[in-house]
Amino acid sequence: MSTTFPAKTINQNTQLAKLNKNSLSQNSTTTVSHAIVNMLEQMGVQYAFGVSGGAIAPLWDALAHSSIQVLHFRHEAGAAFAAAEAYFASNKPVVVFTTTGPGITNALTGLMAARWEGAKVIFLSGATSAPQRGRWACQETSTYTMPHEGIFTSGTLFNYATTFESPDQLPVIARRLASGLEQPGGFVAHVSISRAIQASKINSLLPLVPFSRSLVTTTQQTVAECGRLLSEGHFAIWVGFGARSAAEAIRQLAETTGAGVICSPRGKGIFPEDHSQFVGVTGFAGHESVLKYMQEQCPLRTLVLGTRLGELTSLWNPNMIPKKGFVHVDLNSDIPGTAYPNSETVGIQSDINLFVKELLNYFSKNKNVFTRLKIPRPQRFVINPNAQTPVRPQVLMNMIQRIIVEGSNAIIMAEGGNSLAWATHLLRFTQANRYRITTRFASMGHFVTGVVGAAIAHQGKAIAIVGDGAMLMNNEISTAVKYAIPVVWIVLNDGRYNMCEQGMGFENYNNVNVTIPKTDFVKIALGMGAKGIRVENESQIKLALEQAMASSVPFVVDVVIDSSVVAPIGKRIQSLMAQKSNHYLL
Structure with a gap:
């Protein structure tokens, strides 16, 4: 039974942006691409993450010649995850750009995560120009070749989506984007623009778009x-x-x-x-x-x-x-x-x-008088390091707490899986906005790549605690090296998808094979131009973390984890098992 009280709004009388601040004189001309980028600048966009391609060349060029910092990633999903985390680190809208076809579809997982997380992201993609549609253009993006509903229309994926077919649409699109960005909560938009429209000339001023935040x-x-x-x-x-x-x-x-x-x-x-x-x-x-x-x-x-x-x-x-x-x-x-x-x-x-x-x-x-009770508190256990054993996750988390959480202002992010379980259960925070996880869309690869966007917007260290499976799935070490971003990846390397293995064990499903061939993530990091150190026993943790935090370049800490230590995931498995009969347990 739910009772809802009515709401009202308080107008703050703020204007989102004066979109004609740096616009053209009535007698000058520019391209749609430059007008769009000018609009984004006035909306407060500082970063654009993406992967280029011929179908978006004019818009990419306009971004490169703007005040917006453009970061070229290795995969579109990584760019979208980074954009979402840059938003949460800066509280400013962020752009994702891709080319046509697979550029769009590759980005969708990261954009779906941005929508579920409540980020504010504007997705700019290329589209096949009208005269070429239906003629099997390379990476054709049209209703002939790709699903239209949901990707190019507003719905469950995008709060607002449209295909830019004419320069005359610019004022309408600008108004819709400005309105969406000014509303409380998240806003993920998709504007698909053909190359012909991107290069089109315009000579009219963008209108003033005043909005009052409510x-x-x-x-x-x-x-x-x-x-x-x-x-x-x-x-x-x-x-x-x-x-x-x-x-x-x-x-x-x-x-x-x-x-x-x-x-x-x-x-x-x-x-x-x-x-x-x-x-x-x-x-x-x-x-x-x-x-x-x-x-x-x-x-x-x-x-x-x-x-x-x-x-x-x-x-x-x-x-x-x-x-x-x-x-x-x-x-x-x-x-x-x-x-x-x-x-x-x-x-x-x-x-x-x-x-x-x-x-x-x-x-x-x-002057209400409240009863004050003695409240139970979470138990804290400190386990002494043992140089003779593989690294127990509890010992690693205790050292992360001391050196990184308490010893810096770094943002700490935990990837889905046992990394998330250990970090959530054992790390302790006293400030908001220092710990990032996702318990909604919960994509593997989210923070392996999102950490790059967070570090850029935070303008300081960002730490990703990840599993070896996620690190092999979709990392952006090369991107971090290119832009000298001080990211640290702490890899829980146990040679398996251990949450899956341990979870199946809880349910007595024992005939699964989720092992991963032995991987040396330090060699991978060095091969991409980053630095790294391997941790094989608990006595090496402290020095490794200190070196990582002192590094001015991307750094990978490859930690050989004792895979036999069971993560605190049992209650979640009990919940899954109880769902069969609609009885839920803690």
Whole structure:
């Protein structure tokens, strides 16, 4: 049962961009490509990632002669993953460019990940010119050769998509892109442009495109009602990635009310993990302290901020349902009540930062008295290194915590698989926006390549913790070398897809072969012009990580991992097994 409170908007009276700022005089001419690039500059685009080709040559040239930094990648999927992570590191829209045919299809996985993650990405691709369509042009991109719906039209992949058929479309396309970028949440657009249109001459000014950003908030009546509900008894706060801009307000709310705070795997660091009111991480690779909290101190209600409570956040575990249900705040009014359709849910459509500040104001005026309980905390174990054994993942993570998490401001990213499980379970963050994972689309190869975009936009170190399978799938070491980007890859090299092997073992499927031939990633790195070091026992970890962090060039740390150590993925496997009978367990 879900009840949704109405929302209202607050106009900030901001203009996205004055698109004619650097435009032409009425008597001069330019090409569509240069007009598009000028438009992108005015929209705040600083980076463009892609792979070139003849069908996009005029637009590529215009990008190269602009203020936008153009980075030529080795694969379109890698470029799209990098673009998504550059957005999250900079909070500015990013461009992906590709040629026709396979250039487009190669990019789709990364673009789908960008859409699921909530990034703001503009995808520019080539298209076959109208006179050549249906004549089997090389890499023909038209309705004769490629699916049209979904790739070239707005829908589940692209928030907005169009094929540029005439220079007269430029003002309309500019307005649609500007409007989409200014809206809260993600926006992924696809503009497909034939070479003939790219090179077309235009002599008209782009129009001014003023937009007022509307921050969605709720009424004082709704805030008061929520305050009343939360004041009825002990409540918890469940924080997700969508609440990252409200970190300070959430901390103040927790300290004001004594609420225990739990977070999604993507939400690590939004509420400091060393705080006495932090209970633990939920869902995939989560902490036992969360279940203990829900069993022994089950809150009356849980205030949910910025998470969909999807499978890897909640495992849809019925033990996570509080006694009187959820108060769920999200920009999207369709989200509250979706993950737990049978629980009582009060849905509130609002910007989370504004809502939490209003709730704090309500509590300060009403002088509420809250019960403060002793909250269970995640257990921390430090395992001493042993020079006689292969590297245990727990020891590696302890050293990453000391040298990288606590010793730098680097962004840390964990690739899907056991890397994600170990990092989420053992690393601890006290700041938002330092830890990046994906628990939604969850593509292998996302952070192996996305780390390059993150390092560029962060203008500093970015670290990818990855498996050997992902590193062999789709890396961009060569790209990082070309642009001297200080990326570090820490490879958990166990010679197998170990999450698959261990997961199948949990289910007693023992006749699978997911081994990988022995790979020396240091030799691969050196062969591409990067640096690297191999770690074969635990006594070598510290020096290797210190060298990697001190390096001014891309660096690979190839760690020989003990494959027999089981990652904390058991609860996820139990969840998969329980789905057969619609009974979900933590």
